[in-house]
Amino acid sequence: MAPPTNGRPARAHPSVTSTSTTSPGPVRIALDLLGGDDAPAVVVDGAVRACAADPDLRLLLVGSVGLLDEAVRAFPASAHGRLTLRPARGAVGMADAPSRGSRADTSVRGAVNAVVEGVADAVVSAGASGASVTAAALGLGRLPGVRRPALAATLPAAAGSLVLLDVGGSLDHSPATLLRHAQLGAAYAAAVRPDVPPRVGLLSIGVEPGKGDRSRRLAAVALAKAPLPAGAGYVGLVEGHEVGLGSRANVVVTDGFTGNILLKGVEGAYAMAGAPHPAPAAAPLLGVNGVVVVCHGAADGADIASGIALAAALARDGVVARLTSLLPEPVEATG
Amino acid sequence: MAPPTNGRPARAHPSVTSTSTTSPGPVRIALDLLGGDDAPAVVVDGAVRACAADPDLRLLLVGSVGLLDEAVRAFPASAHGRLTLRPARGAVGMADAPSRGSRADTSVRGAVNAVVEGVADAVVSAGASGASVTAAALGLGRLPGVRRPALAATLPAAAGSLVLLDVGGSLDHSPATLLRHAQLGAAYAAAVRPDVPPRVGLLSIGVEPGKGDRSRRLAAVALAKAPLPAGAGYVGLVEGHEVGLGSRANVVVTDGFTGNILLKGVEGAYAMAGAPHPAPAAAPLLGVNGVVVVCHGAADGADIASGIALAAALARDGVVARLTSLLPEPVEATG
Structure with missing residues (x-):
């Protein structure tokens, strides 16, 4: 979802769980620090909020070298033990081709790879949605028939x-x-x-x-x-x-x-x-083999926190496995 | 604009003139009595309201034989002198093909023909929009390049x-x-x-x-x-x-x-x-050589009255002639 360039509608920030039940327990979210109109500031702000709201949340922050230390300093020292960092070369800009999401050195691909490697349970990005879709489809694979x-x-x-x-x-x-x-x-x-x-x-x-x-x-x-x-x-x-x-x-x-x-x-x-x-302010990407939540490009800190909470709830509930088990056999493509 | 089948959003009824100036003076609107989910009742209701609001309005009511007398009786006797009637064979239903609007015996085509013949200044219909477009394009012709x-x-x-x-x-x-x-x-x-x-x-x-x-x-x-x-x-x-x-x-x-x-x-x-x-609740059809206003299929009486008022304002202001004079020369079609 590309961002508005000016005049953002006011947005309420309801608690995000569209899930019926949310299991407690640790969950690890890989967060693209570089995606979004006001990244990394609002992304870090959202991450701090999400950590404060969910004591079992762990974050893998994916961003460019030079801003990782500053990102960590935005968190209270008590939360530092819940953070992991991963360097990335750069972001995918809103004007870049979506195929840039396939490049291994982008922050969104780095976040996806963390899930592929089993060190994170879900991805959250407010970057260009086309790049997030590309990175997720290539990294995690698609569900049958998708x-x-x-x-x-x-x-x-x-x-x-x-x-x-x-x-x-x-x-x-x-x-x-x-x-x-x-x-x-x-x-x-x-x-x-x-x-x-x-x-x-x-x-x-x-x-x-x-x-x-x-x-x-x-x-x-x-x-x-x-x-x-x-x-x-x-x-x-x-x-x-x-x-x-x-x-x-x-x-x-x-x-x-x-x-x-x-x-x-x-x-x-x-x-x-x-x-x-x-x-x-955030939407899950359906049809890939993992939890990927895409936030509005114009997301603010509360929106990012909502996106993280949504990703955490979906990962804790095992929604992808449940969705996959419910999905009918694919039929032959007809159009 | 096809109708909702259930649950109609509440709609305010602002005074309709999106025009800046409305010349007073007589204006003749050809009204399709048979178009709309709740035709002819709501169309007649809207016509009565419009007549009451605009003493210079004259109406040409186009409908099937058997309901014309009843339609007239819905108006106060003092307004009867402002009414003309024209029989039509039938309406174009929402499930009919838009090409049915090309048939000369439909109520929407009858209303369009009244403008073509110079006995009405504008058309109002709440019938299937595809049929109204077809009837208008065939009857009135399209502007250059449209x-x-x-x-x-x-x-x-x-x-x-x-x-x-x-x-x-x-x-x-x-x-x-x-x-x-x-x-x-x-x-x-x-x-x-x-x-x-x-x-x-x-x-x-x-x-x-x-x-x-x-x-x-x-x-x-x-x-x-x-x-x-x-x-x-x-x-x-x-x-x-x-x-x-x-x-x-x-x-x-x-x-x-x-x-x-x-x-x-x-x-x-x-x-x-x-x-x-x-x-x-009503939208003008642009690109045809005449004033045609299409009302929402789920229009109520006040919506119809708004559509009639809009058509009257556009006709009085000579908007089609002004629009035509402003329209750039058509370029060769490229796609």
């Missing part, structure tokens, strides 16, 4: 919370990707909220069958026939306001272009309405 | 009002269409608000050059070079929250799929925030 990982935002809605995906993991709107994202979203919703059966809706510009572009029409046909995890049901096409209402669907599937614009439009509307924005 | 007419919603924003287009006129996202819609949007903004220079932004998922899909990348290059009307400037890529902020752009261009979902997402967010929704 061509494009998806960023999944959990939003409050009048009828309860709702998972919107993809909000910017990729620009692919092929029917095969929309279908797999629907399955990923339903599996994620069931993994974090086992008590609520997923109701999957496909975002379009009308609810009558056939509304939308060719991709939606094909995806709708595929979704009506495809297996959905955890007793999920497909409710059909839904429109943009469903993201605020949640009356028909609690998992809303769209492509990353539309989803990112919709999510940010909802942010802007809350700002315009004068309401604090309850939308998430 | 392949796809665009629905333009005027939204309140923190920094002033903002024109978002296309919100559902077509699904075309070609660079040529995005460019022409940018010119149409800027010309419309200048025609209705001559005191405010248009600042045109292209909606994408980041503000850095190159962000977005191939269509946006090509459209951004074209927009940076193309003539814009009325001293308008191109400000570059903008993100979804710009629609609430309006800080960089007051004309935001996107394809009709994304724009429709964004507009309805903003509606849902207002509903979720508990704020009355200030977004428009």
Whole structure:
């Protein structure tokens, strides 16, 4: 999720757990110190907040040489024993190509590698989302049948919370990707909220069958026939306001272009309405074999702390293993 | 704009004129009695309200035989002299193909034909927008260089009002269409608000050059070079929250799929925030040679009245002629 350049909507900072239960116990988060508009300052600020809030949290700070000592000094001395440091050559800038996330010397790739090596349980980055997706897909691998990982935002809605995906993991709107994202979203919703059966809706510009572009029409046909995890049901096409209402669907599937614009439009509307924005400042990346949380590029310290808390909760709950076990067998790609 | 099937966001009913000046004097609106989820009842209700609010308004009611008398009886006898009736065979349903709007016996085509024949000054319909676009394009013709007419919603924003287009006129996202819609949007903004220079932004998922899909990348290059009307400037890529902020752009261009979902997402967010929704219940169709206002399929009587008032204001102000005179010469289509 790329950052706004000016005028940031006000954002509330609710406690982040969209998970139903959070196991206590140590958890190790690899944190990309260099990602985000105001990195490293706000990232370090968020890390300090997260450490204060969670005594079992351990952090692996990945950043460039020359700022590691300063980052450590921002923490109280009592927390120093919970910190590990890893040098990286540089960040991936917002204007860089996403493929830069594949380079081993970037901070986001360093954070991913820490999970691959087993020295961290999850990754948090507020850097360019394209680079985070690339680094995560290359480093951790993708789940079966997943061509494009998806960023999944959990939003409050009048009828309860709702998972919107993809909000910017990729620009692919092929029917095969929309279908797999629907399955990923339903599996994620069931993994974090086992008590609520997923109701999957496909975002379009009308609810009558056939509304939308060719991709939606094909995806709708595929979704009506495809297996959905955890007793999920497909409710059909839904429109943009469903993201605020949640009356028909609690998992809303769209492509990353539309989803990112919709999510940010909802942010802007809350700002315009004068309401604090309850939308998430962090979204998990679904479809990779590990916990990766991507924070808003314009994240502030509280947002980063929320992202760390979300990553910690997902790692402690073993959400990736649960999601993977729920995910249906991939079907042959059709579009 | 297709209707929600359940749970309609609350909507405020501001006075509709986005126009700066409204000339008094008679104006004749052709009203599609059969379009909309709750037609004809809410359409007739809106017509009665509009007549009461505007003593110089005359209405041409287009509907099926058997309901015309009842429609007239809904008006006070003192208003009967301002009504004309025209029978039509039927409506275009939300689930019908948009091409049905081309049939001469539909109510929306009947309303368009009244303008073509010179017996009405503008069309208002809450029917399926695809059919309204088809009927309008075939009946009235398109302005030079316009392949796809665009629905333009005027939204309140923190920094002033903002024109978002296309919100559902077509699904075309070609660079040529995005460019022409940018010119149409800027010309419309200048025609209705001559005191405010248009600042045109292209909606994408980041503000850095190159962000977005191939269509946006090509459209951004074209927009940076193309003539814009009325001293308008191109400000570059903008993100979804710009629609609430309006800080960089007051004309935001996107394809009709994304724009429709964004507009309805903003509606849902207002509903979720508990704020009355200030977004428009009616949008003019830009790029056809006449005034056509499309109301939300879920419009209530007050929405219809707002749409009629908007159409009356646009017709009285001669906005189509002003827009046409401002529109740059079309360039050869490139995508």
